[in-house]
Amino acid sequence: MLLTPEIITILALDFIFLFFGIIAFFISIKIVKFWNLNSTSNLQYKLEKQSFLVATIIKYIFIVKLPLFLFFIFTADKLSDVITGAMCGAGVVNSVSFGSAMFFYKILNLYIFGFWLVLHHFDLKNENQPYTKYKFWLYIVGFIFLLIEIYLEIDFFTSLDVSKLVSCCGTLFSAASTSSFSFIFTINKLYFVYLFYAVFTLLILSYILKNSWMILGLNIVYVFISIISLIIFFGTYIYQLPTHHCPFCMLQKDYDYIGYVLYITLYIGTFYGVSGAIMSILEKNKEKFYYNVSIVFNIIYALIVSAYPITYYIKNGVWL
Amino acid sequence: MKNRLNKFLFDFSVLSIFRRGSKNIFIFFVFTLLIFLLSSILFISNSIKSELDITINSLPDITVQRLQAGRAINMPLSRVNRLLAIDGVKAVIPRVWGYYYFANAGVNFSVVGIDQFEDQYRDLYTKLCDKFNFDRLKIDSGMLIGSGIDKILKNNFYQGYFNFVKPDGSLIKVKIDGIFNGDTKLESSDIIVMPSKKVREIFGMKPDEAVDFVIKIANPSEIPNIASKITQLYPDSRVITKEDLKISYQNLFDYKGGLFLALFVISAFTFFMIIYDKASGVSSDEKREIGILKAVGWTIDDILKEKFYEAFIISFVSFITALCLSIFYVYFLNAPLLKNIFIGYSSLKPEFDLPFCFDFQTFSIIFFLTVPIYIAATIIPSWRVASMDADEVMR
Amino acid sequence: MIELRNVTKEFKVGANDKVVALKNINLRVKKGEIVLLKGPSGSGKSTILSLIAALNKPTSGEVIVDGKRVSKLADNFTSLFRRENIGFIFQRYNLIPTLSARENVIVPLIPSNPDSDWLEDRLKELFQNFSLESKMDVIVKNLSGGEQQRVAIARALINNPSIIIADEPTANLDKKLSLEFIEILKKLKNGHNSIIIASHDPLFFDLDFIDRQIDIHNGEII
Ligand SMILES: Nc1ncnc2c1ncn2[C@@H]1O[C@H](COP(=O)(O)OP(=O)(O)O)[C@@H](O)[C@H]1O
Ligand SMILES: [Mg+2]
Numbered sequence: 001m002l003l004t005p006e007i008i009t010i011l012a013l014d015f016i017f018l019f020f021g022i023i024a025f026f027i028s029i030k031i032v033k034f035w036n037l038n039s040t041s042n043l044q045y046k047l048e049k050q051s052f053l054v055a056t057i058i059k060y061i062f063i064v065k066l067p068l069f070l071f072f073i074f075t076a077d078k079l080s081d082v083i084t085g086a087m088c089g090a091g092v093v094n095s096v097s098f099g100s101a102m103f104f105y106k107i108l109n110l111y112i113f114g115f116w117l118v119l120h121h122f123d124l125k126n127e128n129q130p131y132t133k134y135k136f137w138l139y140i141v142g143f144i145f146l147l148i149e150i151y152l153e154i155d156f157f158t159s160l161d162v163s164k165l166v167s168c169c170g171t172l173f174s175a176a177s178t179s180s181f182s183f184i185f186t187i188n189k190l191y192f193v194y195l196f197y198a199v200f201t202l203l204i205l206s207y208i209l210k211n212s213w214m215i216l217g218l219n220i221v222y223v224f225i226s227i228i229s230l231i232i233f234f235g236t237y238i239y240q241l242p243t244h245h246c247p248f249c250m251l252q253k254d255y256d257y258i259g260y261v262l263y264i265t266l267y268i269g270t271f272y273g274v275s276g277a278i279m280s281i282l283e284k285n286k287e288k289f290y291y292n293v294s295i296v297f298n299i300i301y302a303l304i305v306s307a308y309p310i311t312y313y314i315k316n317g318v319w320l
Numbered sequence: 321m322k323n324r325l326n327k328f329l330f331d332f333s334v335l336s337i338f339r340r341g342s343k344n345i346f347i348f349f350v351f352t353l354l355i356f357l358l359s360s361i362l363f364i365s366n367s368i369k370s371e372l373d374i375t376i377n378s379l380p381d382i383t384v385q386r387l388q389a390g391r392a393i394n395m396p397l398s399r400v401n402r403l404l405a406i407d408g409v410k411a412v413i414p415r416v417w418g419y420y421y422f423a424n425a426g427v428n429f430s431v432v433g434i435d436q437f438e439d440q441y442r443d444l445y446t447k448l449c450d451k452f453n454f455d456r457l458k459i460d461s462g463m464l465i466g467s468g469i470d471k472i473l474k475n476n477f478y479q480g481y482f483n484f485v486k487p488d489g490s491l492i493k494v495k496i497d498g499i500f501n502g503d504t505k506l507e508s509s510d511i512i513v514m515p516s517k518k519v520r521e522i523f524g525m526k527p528d529e530a531v532d533f534v535i536k537i538a539n540p541s542e543i544p545n546i547a548s549k550i551t552q553l554y555p556d557s558r559v560i561t562k563e564d565l566k567i568s569y570q571n572l573f574d575y576k577g578g579l580f581l582a583l584f585v586i587s588a589f590t591f592f593m594i595i596y597d598k599a600s601g602v603s604s605d606e607k608r609e610i611g612i613l614k615a616v617g618w619t620i621d622d623i624l625k626e627k628f629y630e631a632f633i634i635s636f637v638s639f640i641t642a643l644c645l646s647i648f649y650v651y652f653l654n655a656p657l658l659k660n661i662f663i664g665y666s667s668l669k670p671e672f673d674l675p676f677c678f679d680f681q682t683f684s685i686i687f688f689l690t691v692p693i694y695i696a697a698t699i700i701p702s703w704r705v706a707s708m709d710a711d712e713v714m715r
Numbered sequence: 716m717i718e719l720r721n722v723t724k725e726f727k728v729g730a731n732d733k734v735v736a737l738k739n740i741n742l743r744v745k746k747g748e749i750v751l752l753k754g755p756s757g758s759g760k761s762t763i764l765s766l767i768a769a770l771n772k773p774t775s776g777e778v779i780v781d782g783k784r785v786s787k788l789a790d791n792f793t794s795l796f797r798r799e800n801i802g803f804i805f806q807r808y809n810l811i812p813t814l815s816a817r818e819n820v821i822v823p824l825i826p827s828n829p830d831s832d833w834l835e836d837r838l839k840e841l842f843q844n845f846s847l848e849s850k851m852d853v854i855v856k857n858l859s860g861g862e863q864q865r866v867a868i869a870r871a872l873i874n875n876p877s878i879i880i881a882d883e884p885t886a887n888l889d890k891k892l893s894l895e896f897i898e899i900l901k902k903l904k905n906g907h908n909s910i911i912i913a914s915h916d917p918l919f920f921d922l923d924f925i926d927r928q929i930d931i932h933n934g935e936i937i
């Protein structure tokens with residue numbers, strides 16, 4: 001086990017999340033069981049107050065988690081100096097078999113906790129608090145995911161081994177890799193480019209039609225196709241190397257930290273899209289503000305990734 | 321969701337902090353002290369690390385020592401040729417050097433012997449050979465010393481020469497022919513350079529022996545391979561590669577830093593309890609005030625937000641204050657007291673200044689380990705206060 | 716319109732004792748009406764006021780304000796209800812003693828993050844109306860009783876409430892200041908506000924601008 005200051009920091013905060021998360025978990029269970037706005041009992045009165053404690057805890061966890069996620073990536077990147085063979089965070093994260101699973105939960109939790117706050121906001125808009133039970137159910141699920149994430153993270157840090165040789169991202173993200181996603185490298189990469197632009201066009205169309213179900217579905221698809229096409233195609237133009245497929249290296253200084261910009265815009269765009277769509281369906285009312293934020297950020301993302309191959313073509317007259 | 325900063329709430333929070341001054345001043349001082357300790361420790365360890373990184377990078381690819389009964393002993397020069405015969409070895413340089421303990425100042429100098437015709441194993445020596453007239457050094461039987469050593473010698477009334485004590489107790493006077501500045505401060509205050517012959521004389525070494533060998537290798541990827549060949553050829557040798565050193569230094573530092581951090585985390589949690597306790601103790605005045613706020617239309621959320629602003633302002637101001645203080649303490653005052661705890665060999669090595677080294681990474685570590693922890697400690701007490709009944713005002 | 720339907724309020728005292736503060740109260744106050752609740756100390760006047768302002772919940776019965784069942788609202792929404800509808804002038808003023816007059820008056824508006832220019836105008840207007848301009852930045856604990864009360868009134872009015880509630884407003888004032896308060900009250904009557912005053916001060920008993928007087932005795936209306 002490595003005991004760098006970065007790891008201690010992350011673990012200390014995990015411990016705090018766990019402590020408060022458990023408190024919020026037990027309150028949530030009581031609330032989904034006993035919540036009854038029509039009751040004037042002491043229990044209901046207590047639960048109403050405790051629901052604010054849960055909301056405060058979730059706000060806290062979410063707000064700290066956002067920058068902490070970037071810090072985690074930063075740390076993984078830094079550890080790549082110490083761990084033999086790793087060139088960037090990808091090698092470090094994948095030095096354990098559950099590395100990508102851990103990453104998946106980290107991102108999923110950012111969406112869930114963020115959406116919780118949106119739901120809470122709408123819940124408190126109406127005196128009948130129509131979403132109270134939903135939001136506490138959502139938290140119960142979110143808490144279980146949080147537990148998994150923290151468990152994987154602790155396991156990850158304890159199994160990091162400086163003397164073990166890990167693969168660098170060059171081999172991880174190639175057809176030769178044994179990982180579950182290696183098959184995508186065997187497919188013609190242009191398909192993914194077409195697919196990306198097709199989904200993007202549909203997404204814009206769905207905003208024009210203001211069809212909430214379409215917006216919801218397409219935003220989810222957009223997250224995945226964006227990441228896949230970034231790895232397969234757009235990333236190679238960021239690196240200007242046809243064989244370098246890595247979603248991590250672009251977070252480094254050599255590429256002007258463009259990765260952070262890309263991932264953050266993608267997160268904001270799709271987060272607002274998904275939450276806006278769900279709330280539109282629940283409220284039977286178009287959540288324009290959420291849609292507008294979503295459109296803007298999703299378009300910014302598409303523009304940035306498209307700019308890389310286009311400028312490359314203009315400069316060099318050929319595609320990679 | 322409109323979430324623009326509420327200036328009025330901010331002002332109200334600032335006023336609240338001052339209105340409950342004595343309680344908050346206590347918290348501010350303890351918290352500032354804690355952050356100050358943490359950041360000083362991290363700054364010192366970062367500085368030493370970056371200093372060591374430069375040193376390690378200037379190290380040779382492979383160093384070979386000879387072991388007897390587990391201790392390093394001198395290497396016979398006769399081994400040079402057989403080592404040179406290994407494929408991929410570019411050069412084998414015997415090193416003649418040692419630590420000289422200068423009792424008056426209580427420090428160790430590294431006395432290094434070089435020969436001009438040789439390939440130099442360290443950039444510094446190549447530079448010295450270029451800069452100073454080496455032949456003169458030989459004729460004068462003089463030496464070159466780092467600027468830090470010059471200071472130490474002057475403090476001990478040596479002007480232009482130094483008397484070394486040989487193993488048999490007799491004195492040998494060596495003239496100072498030049499003073500140099502190394503790449504790192506550690507270098508300048510540690511190294512004395514003179515012809516190998518002289519070094520052998522000072523330490524009483526035989527002419528056909530060296531302390532160890534430094535091996536240069538053409539292709540760095542061959543290093544592990546060649547290292548194992550050397551061990552096969554001379555089973556009594558200990559082969560140290562640059563990579564080994566780098567990792568072990570890094571680990572040593574992370575370990576030491578980690579130990580301090582673990583201690584820090586414990587004290588931070590103690591502090592957490594103090595804050596919790598302080599924030600929980602609500603006076604009757606404060607209770608009444610919360611009642612008033614709720615009676616005039618503040619929701620639980622509004623009061624929580626106000627409490628959050630208070631906690632954030634206190635912790636952030638502490639954070640910035642502590643950061644400034646520790647930058648001053650570490651880089652201007654050169655970290656008296658704390659530095660010694662950190663560098664185990666500091667009592668043996670001469671003094672050196674900590675180079676300035678501050679990065680975003682360290683900044684975020686200090687931030688994450690302090691401000692969110694403080695705010696976390698206020699969550700439950702704030703909620704308790706915020707959910708008090710509004711009919712307090714009717715009593 | 717304010718409506719109390721079959722309201723009973725009991726207070727727990729000690730482990731198993733209780734005080735019945737209100738018994739089966741039915742009351743309606745129309746929009747624009749000024750109502751005086753009178754009765755001896757301990758008869759339940761303050762309790763009625765606190766129920767209307769949703770500072771308390773009835774043990775049984777309902778309190779309905781402009782069609783909203785305030786007796787059923789969760790804590791969070793009672794605050795919002797007060798912020799939007801109620802201006803409460805408390806018996807003990809309930810100012811924050813260590814803040815200035817001006818800071819006290821803006822307190823109810825802070826959570827809604829008002830526009831600064833608008834707020835300045837509003838403050839000026841209020842402080843002028845109550846001849847407090849020179850006292851704006853004085854810490855309220857250094858103000859006289861009458862001044863403190865006017866600050867409390869200004870605070871109650873800053874959010875343009877549709878219901879103004881005053882609990883024993885003259886209890887801590889001498890005769891001259893009490894009459895001044897009554898003048899202020901008269902000016903507040905404008906046909907839009909409902910005003911409810913609880914007092915046993917005889918000064919209020921024969922004022923022609925008060926529309927209705929209600930006698931409370933031992934928690935019952937007589
Ligand atoms: N918080 C409380 N706890 C216990 N008893 C209370 C409380 N508030 C009021 N009471 C009781 O309720 C009754 C009515 O009080 P109150 O409404 O203050 O009367 P008034 O304002 O007419 O003087 C009194 O007997 C009083 O003692
Ligand atoms: Mg009373």
